Amino acid sequence: NLRTGLAAFLLSSVSITIMGFYILSRRHTLPLDLPQVDPMLWIIGAVTFILMTIALITSQTKLVQDLEANLIKAQDLSEELVQSNKTLLNSEARYRMLVEMSPDLIVLLNLDSNILMANKSGLEMFKYESLQEVVGKNMMMFISPEYHQLALEIIQETIKTGSSKNAQSLAVRRDGSVFWAEFSSSLIMDEAQNPQAILTVGRDVSKRKETEQLLRANRDDLANKVSDGRVELQRTTER
Numbered sequence: 001n002l003r004t005g006l007a008a009f010l011l012s013s014v015s016i017t018i019m020g021f022y023i024l025s026r027r028h029t030l031p032l033d034l035p036q037v038d039p040m041l042w043i044i045g046a047v048t049f050i051l052m053t054i055a056l057i058t059s060q061t062k063l064v065q066d067l068e069a070n071l072i073k074a075q076d077l078s079e080e081l082v083q084s085n086k087t088l089l090n091s092e093a094r095y096r097m098l099v100e101m102s103p104d105l106i107v108l109l110n111l112d113s114n115i116l117m118a119n120k121s122g123l124e125m126f127k128y129e130s131l132q133e134v135v136g137k138n139m140m141m142f143i144s145p146e147y148h149q150l151a152l153e154i155i156q157e158t159i160k161t162g163s164s165k166n167a168q169s170l171a172v173r174r175d176g177s178v179f180w181a182e183f184s185s186s187l188i189m190d191e192a193q194n195p196q197a198i199l200t201v202g203r204d205v206s207k208r209k210e211t212e213q214l215l216r217a218n219r220d221d222l223a224n225k226v227s228d229g230r231v232e233l234q235r236t237t238e239r
Contacts, residue, residue: 105181105202108188111195113139113155125181125204127174139200144170144178158185158198168205180209 099106105122107115115134126142128134143151147169158164163186171181182205188197 102201103203105200107139107200107202109139109198109200111159111198113198115139116197122202125173125202126171142172144172146170154183154185155198158187159195162187171202179204179206181205 099119100121102119103121105125106119107122108117110116115137118131118134123129123131123134126134140148140151150167150169154164154167163184165184166182167184168180168182170178172178181202183200183202185198185200187195188199190196
């Protein structure tokens with residue numbers, strides 16, 4: 001303990017100072033021969049030894065107590081850290097399970113649109129077998145070239161506003177085939193609220209697009225038939 005050590009040093013200095021004062025003022029002469037018979041030296045030595053011993057014992061006792069207290073605190077912190085790590089691992093495992101079980105693409109991008117993580121459904125959607133094949137690659141290589149500008153605008157919108165939803169574009173699989181995909185993105189922030197990454201969820205909407213096109217074609221065909229019917233009805237009426 002620093003305070004106890006300083007106290008011991010101060011007491012020793014006071015004892016030496018008092019003895020030095022007596023010697024310099026010639027009030028007392030110390031014979032340094034052995035065996036020592038001067039009672040003053042015995043008194044000074046005894047007082048100095050007792051004070052130093054008390055200070056040393058006090059310092060060591062305080063040091064041991066502080067070490068024990070710090071050890072208890074360290075054990076408590078260690079247990080809390082272990083428990084926090086278990087909770088974090090359990091939470092991470094749950095989120096990982098949810099991500100892997102999702103039927104949609106879930107991909108984590110850095111702010112330059114490079115892939116950091118993708119789930120199994122996303123890999124299957126783009127015909128890849130392992131995560132190592134896509135990590136580090138730019139998301140633009142999975143988007144049809146005519147939609148690159150739109151994709152860049154959506155990424156900038158996500159960084160600026162925090163999210164973007166239901167953006168559609170043609171996506172490119174590993175084998176070069178294309179399909180319609182719909183993406184929604186959210187910005188991930190750190191504790192200081194600085195942008196760190198972009199979480200994107202995507203799905204294959206090719207069947208929906210085909211259905212929409214079919215419905216649109218049927219609607220147009222029905223409209224043409226109705227128009228033709230009106231013309232024929234008008235002609236019949238005129239006749």
